[in-house]
Amino acid sequence: xxxxxxxxxxxxxxxxxxxxxxxxxxxxxxxxxxxxxxxxxxxxxxxxxxxxxxxxxxxxxxxxxxxxxxxxxxxxxxxxxxxxxxxxxxxxxxxxxxxxxxxxxxxxxxxxxxx
Amino acid sequence: xxxxxxxxxxxxxxxxxxxxxxxxxxxxxxxxxxxxxxxxxxxxxxxxxxxxxxxxxxxxxxxxxxxxxxxxxxxxxxxxxxxxxxxxxxxxxxxxxxxxxxxxxxxxxxxx
Numbered sequence: 094x095x096x097x098x099x100x101x102x103x104x105x106x107x108x109x110x111x112x113x114x115x116x117x118x119x120x121x122x123x124x125x126x127x128x129x130x131x132x133x134x135x136x137x138x139x140x141x142x143x144x145x146x147x148x149x150x151x152x153x154x155x156x157x158x159x160x161x162x163x164x165x166x167x168x169x170x171x172x173x174x175x176x177x178x179x180x181x182x183x184x185x186x187x188x189x190x191x192x193x194x195x196x197x198x199x200x201x202x203x204x205x206x207x208x
Numbered sequence: 209x210x211x212x213x214x215x216x217x218x219x220x221x222x223x224x225x226x227x228x229x230x231x232x233x234x235x236x237x238x239x240x241x242x243x244x245x246x247x248x249x250x251x252x253x254x255x256x257x258x259x260x261x262x263x264x265x266x267x268x269x270x271x272x273x274x275x276x277x278x279x280x281x282x283x284x285x286x287x288x289x290x291x292x293x294x295x296x297x298x299x300x301x302x303x304x305x306x307x308x309x310x311x312x313x314x315x316x317x318x319x320x
Binding site: 125127129134135136137138139142144182186194195196197198199200201 | 239241249250251252253256258263264266296298300302304307308309310311312313314316
């Protein structure tokens, strides 16, 4: 079945440094890859996403890259701030419509930004 | 802007009781997903509906059922509750042609 692997499980960086989280997916039909940020006890919040026809997307300090051949995608956060501390989940979705539009989540990365 | 609304926010039930969780998707969203998230775990897909029909099914126990109604709200019914059912239950909605999925605030179910 579909599977999404995410690394690392925990990541500690100093404020101002960059953070990189990597994910790989198994379903070659996947064509949409969102990233969610989840604070303790709260809902996952969409922070950025990328579709399969794009290799890179950037939004201020956050960027995502996608390598469809290798079936992996990465989240890059630059100039990290303490408020970036949270659990980050990657996800992958197959063709939209029909029976394959569910999001499969990675196992999460706990990011701690030390002041 | 309207978001996904879930009710109740918190629910405490005893073993073997039943529970009903409700989800009201963002207006004009035609797809609803249910996820279960245990402590320190990633969200696990339970079931989804597109245009009021079940579109996909994940690791949902037979004790659970769900449906989407004519007004697009969805309900997750859970029977014969077990201690292991204690978790955060999230509902998310999306428009199929615009694939972003937005999550509700979740229902924290505690089975005692």
